Amino acid sequence: MKQRILAILIDHLVGTIIVLFIFMAFNWESIMYPTDSNFMRPFETFNTILLLGMIYYFLKDVYQGRSVGKRVLRIAVRDIEDTSKKPGSIRLIIRNVTVFLWPVELLLLILMGRRIGDIIAKTQVTHM
Template sequence: MNFKIKRGLSFGIDLMIIALLIIIIEFIIEFNDDYFYYMMYGCLFLKDVLSKKGSLGKLILGLKLETNNNQYRYFRIISRNFSLVLWPIEAIVFTIYGKRIGDYIFKTDVVLDNKINDSI
């Protein structure tokens, strides 16, 4: 599968998981509609801190998030997702260069996880 397609699918999986999580929480705890957006953006910004390899979508598709010196820094990982607010620009940059704006600014990269892909 094309690497860009794999990254796009992993992001789609992440969005579905975030939406499902928020819908479940909404049924359990009724909250003001304004809080929906806070929760949505909070989950979007924090999606890559679940494991040291990245989000659930990345894990499912055999990708991992790396930093330039292989040190996992929460600030860098969370901050790279702030560029998702500018999603139309982010999509254009990703389509052309294969990396997101946040990857360039915070020196992160998404690569194939060789441990998972070698075992397949």
């Protein structure tokens, strides 16, 4: 379970860095050299860039059932009925949609060893 929590933290760090990089790339001039005409640009682009971050979270496990954090820690999402199989992409996306309930997800992970997303998508995280 410690590995799963650490993988979540690594994935969050990676997602934050990606979103921050994109945010800075889109808004560099208005942040570094603010004028009356570009002053509001960071606020205008925030929702679009936040959406990109959400897409990262939804898709992070789609490739081989492993996010960056899971790859580092050598764990992977697998089908609960056959741990040799990676769940389909739709199931992996559904599994990650529940990440926005992170306080409940963390509590269930600690108490039951599985997240809501794992229960809904019928997945489990295993060592590789």
